[in-house]
């Protein structure tokens with residue numbers, strides 16, 4: 001984002017952004033996994049992580065030095081060389097491929113801005129729960145349908161939304177089909193509970209202006225949306241969620 005736009009958001013008190021909340025959640029989850037690995041006699045970096053729906057970049061890259069094995073999956077293969085920090089990439093439909101990994105493979109799974117695209121969010125969350133070690137951490141971000149602009153966007157007929165999507169995305173390749181089947185705090189809590197997660201924690205931030213930052217009109221609209229919902233936590237545009245996989249603490 002241009003420094004001036006970021007400065008505007010900070011001046012208006014729209015901080016922390018989703019990136020800061022996400023990095024803090026990942027830092028905490030990695031810390032917990034490191035303690036568990038040390039307790040099992042494994043020296044760092046031993047933590048095994050998955051970015052589920054990694055797209056073209058991963059917030060976990062920032063923590064690369066703390067990661068022993070870094071796996072990324074997505075329904076689409078990335079451009080060659082796009083994710084140089086990964087040890088492995090696999091093309092996986094998270095809603096389908098329970099067999100993609102053995103049970104209890106990962107200490108930590110990040111799934112960032114993906115749930116809104118899943119055709120079957122319950123199946124995807126259940127698959128990830130199975131791949132996590134007991135007590136391992138899921139960190140996810142998604143858009144919140146309780147924000148009125150998000151509700152309008154997710155509620156648009158597919159054809160219209162396909163036309164609008166490139167206007168608010170950086171490139172056409174960032175405009176993925178949207179489903180929005182599990183995109184409000186209550187639906188997400190229900191889905192996480194139904195698939196066995198515990199210790200669910202949910203924070204919200206205004207993220208529209210940052211997400212729509214590239215074109216000034218979209219940035220301005222996002223800014224209005226973020227300011228409208230600023231004092232209404234359950235209606236802010238973006239959810240940052242942490243949860244633990246079923247079983248004893250890792």
Ligand SMILES: C[S@@+](CC[C@H](N)C(=O)[O-])C[C@H]1O[C@@H](n2cnc3c(N)ncnc32)[C@H](O)[C@@H]1O
Nearest residue numbers: 053054055074075092093094095112113114117
């Ligand atoms: C908005 S992008 C987010 C990418 C990245 N996580 C980030 O935060 O920049 C959503 C990603 O989810 C992927 N995706 C959507 N449905 C999926 C599925 N069923 N299985 C795996 N990946 C999926 C898309 O291909 C896309 O890369």
